[in-house]
Amino acid sequence: MYSRAWVRVRSTYGEPAWLAVNLAVPLLSSSAMGLLYRSTGLGNYAGFAILGGIMLAFWGNVLWSMASQFNWDKEEGIFEIYLVSPAPISAILVGMSLGGILATAPSAAFVGLIGWRFFAVAMHPSWLAVSMTFFLTLASLYAMGMLLSSLYLAYGREAESLNNAISEPINFLSGIYFPSIGIGSPFPFALQIVASFIPLTIGMDALRKSIFYAGGVNEIWLNLLILAVMASILLVLGDRALKSLEERGRREGTLVVRLR
Amino acid sequence: MAIVEVKALARSFRSRGSDVVALAGVDLEVDEGEVFGLLGPNGAGKTTLIRILSTLLLPTSGYATIAGYDVAKEPEKIRPIINMASGAERAGYEFISARGNLWFFSQLYGISGEDFKRRVAALSDKLELGQYIDKKVYTLSTGYRQRMTIARAFINDPKVVFMDEPTIALDVMTARRIREFLAEEAHSSKRTIFLATHNMAETEAICDRVAIIDKGKILVCDTPANLKRAYGMPAYVLEVSPPPNAPRIFTSVPGVKGVTTTLDQERSLARVKLVVEDQEVVEKVLKALTDANIRLLSSWRQEPTLEEVFVNLVGRGFAERELEDAS
Numbered sequence: 001m002y003s004r005a006w007v008r009v010r011s012t013y014g015e016p017a018w019l020a021v022n023l024a025v026p027l028l029s030s031s032a033m034g035l036l037y038r039s040t041g042l043g044n045y046a047g048f049a050i051l052g053g054i055m056l057a058f059w060g061n062v063l064w065s066m067a068s069q070f071n072w073d074k075e076e077g078i079f080e081i082y083l084v085s086p087a088p089i090s091a092i093l094v095g096m097s098l099g100g101i102l103a104t105a106p107s108a109a110f111v112g113l114i115g116w117r118f119f120a121v122a123m124h125p126s127w128l129a130v131s132m133t134f135f136l137t138l139a140s141l142y143a144m145g146m147l148l149s150s151l152y153l154a155y156g157r158e159a160e161s162l163n164n165a166i167s168e169p170i171n172f173l174s175g176i177y178f179p180s181i182g183i184g185s186p187f188p189f190a191l192q193i194v195a196s197f198i199p200l201t202i203g204m205d206a207l208r209k210s211i212f213y214a215g216g217v218n219e220i221w222l223n224l225l226i227l228a229v230m231a232s233i234l235l236v237l238g239d240r241a242l243k244s245l246e247e248r249g250r251r252e253g254t255l256v257v258r259l260r
Numbered sequence: 261m262a263i264v265e266v267k268a269l270a271r272s273f274r275s276r277g278s279d280v281v282a283l284a285g286v287d288l289e290v291d292e293g294e295v296f297g298l299l300g301p302n303g304a305g306k307t308t309l310i311r312i313l314s315t316l317l318l319p320t321s322g323y324a325t326i327a328g329y330d331v332a333k334e335p336e337k338i339r340p341i342i343n344m345a346s347g348a349e350r351a352g353y354e355f356i357s358a359r360g361n362l363w364f365f366s367q368l369y370g371i372s373g374e375d376f377k378r379r380v381a382a383l384s385d386k387l388e389l390g391q392y393i394d395k396k397v398y399t400l401s402t403g404y405r406q407r408m409t410i411a412r413a414f415i416n417d418p419k420v421v422f423m424d425e426p427t428i429a430l431d432v433m434t435a436r437r438i439r440e441f442l443a444e445e446a447h448s449s450k451r452t453i454f455l456a457t458h459n460m461a462e463t464e465a466i467c468d469r470v471a472i473i474d475k476g477k478i479l480v481c482d483t484p485a486n487l488k489r490a491y492g493m494p495a496y497v498l499e500v501s502p503p504p505n506a507p508r509i510f511t512s513v514p515g516v517k518g519v520t521t522t523l524d525q526e527r528s529l530a531r532v533k534l535v536v537e538d539q540e541v542v543e544k545v546l547k548a549l550t551d552a553n554i555r556l557l558s559s560w561r562q563e564p565t566l567e568e569v570f571v572n573l574v575g576r577g578f579a580e581r582e583l584e585d586a587s
Contacts, residue, residue: 002367003363003368007364010353010355078352078353080316080344081365081368081412083315083316084314084315084316084339085339085365085368086336086369087368087369250315251318255316255317
């Protein structure tokens with residue numbers, strides 16, 4: 001697990017150009033959203049944009065990147081080395097995910113620091129609630145990533161198309177840069193219900209409450225409970241899907257891609 | 261003692277609505293410390309057999325065991341004692357050094373830091389990776405990447421190593437070093453090397469025994485020397501110009517057991533290797549060439565190789581067999 005995390009971190013920071021991209025892209029997109037809020041007279045919402053930039057980086061790395069790295073490993077012939085080894089695939093995925101978190105952390109801190117200084121965002125954080133939400137959200141994202149990765153085991157490139165097709169709608173519905181559920185949501189109630197099935201929506205809502213409105217554990221307990229339930233269900237589902245699709249892949253010959 | 265046992269192993273794939281047979285009832289036994297070659301043209305079933313034995317694919321019927329464990333039912337007991345490498349795989353993660361990659365792959369087997377250092381030093385020494393071991397993979401040449409891949413396949417001190425065309429597209433020196441390494445590992449460490457290849461020279465150079473596979477069936481299995489003795493027939497190489505349109509001009513002559521043709525377009529000639537029953541057949545072939553206005557530029561006799569064994573058994577060389585499959 002730790003060795004795969006190390007591979008991810010080394011690969012990310014092994015090249016100066018990648019490091020620059022990793023730091024700059026989330027900052028630019030958050031700044032654009034923050035400036036948009038400010039220019040429309042909603043300067044106090046700029047904090048949402050900064051938080052969105054930070055979480056988008058984690059979201060992208062833990063969920064989408066984990067599944068696409070998994071597919072990359074498969075297409076490059078490295079995945080079959082994992083399978084032939086005694087290491088459990090779930091541990092390798094945790095490693096990829098952990099590596100993603102560690103690789104994202106400096107960029108998230110950079111976005112947070114610059115955003116806080118430039119937009120003078122007023123924060124009233126409840127750190128216990130923030131940390132609990134953050135880790136439960138990441139656990140749910142990891143479990144979702146495991147589910148998506150398991151699809152790659154059986155379907156390969158078709159799963160990549162699904163991954164691409166659902167990523168933007170999920171980004172939109174989960175309200176990365178604006179509240180998509182509860183007070184201030186622009187969505188009708190039915191759409192808010194749909195959005196609530198995405199762990200990131202619940203996580204972002206709880207993070208906004210606990211960072212900007214001093215919401216403690218008592219105020220966001222329902223979000224924490226939902227995130228814990230989602231994480232548990234998704235972890236069980238992801239683990240089962242991984243095992244059963246590995247077996248199916250062995251049966252149908254879809255575990256490896258012939259390179260020549 | 262047999263460490264790999266294969267009984268009536270079959271595998272078919274569903275493709276475009278019909279079943280394609282990749283393995284049609286394979287029986288094999290491979291001993292500990294043996295370099296075992298699986299020789300056949302592309303599409304013969306070599307990679308499918310390796311994938312089943314390395315627990316990546318389930319057989320349709322029959323069974324196979326590694327060290328007594330069933331490959332279909334007990335993969336978790338087999339995986340710690342095997343490893344595999346292919347000539348077609350990526351060596352590892354490009355932006356990490358060869359040593360870093362080897363350390364990562366060693367962690368898949370839970371190898372301690374001390375053991376890793378000891379093993380990587382020994383492998384680096386044997387495969388002459390020394391000055392390149394701390395360089396990032398993307399800076400390495402194809403040959404050194406493949407040396408790293410081979411080192412990776414031995415990092416867990418495996419009992420059985422599956423190699424699928426390990427020297428494909430390598431320069432002569434690197435290929436030779438890798439072959440020597442494989443033979444040393446098998447004979448000095450009692451490791452079994454299961455080598456799938458369509459390289460005859462490689463097979464003859466290092467394999468203790470060879471199974472020739474075609475269309476998913478093992479045709480023969482013995483030492484290279486015994487195979488050549490039993491099935492090898494004299495071969496004659498003829499350089500002719502202009503190149504004949506079809507091999508029929510040769511195969512229609514009674515006594516011709518097989519033919520392989522290589523075109524040299526630059527010199528507008530064909531190099532034809534004929535496997536024949538006896539020398540008299542060659543005289544008949546030369547007459548047929550004269551009748552067809554094809555000039556004989558040179559000819560020589562060749563001692564039987566495994567290719568002649570294959571031609572004698574199948575009636576075609578590897579290249580002709582692959583063309584036949586493609587059409």
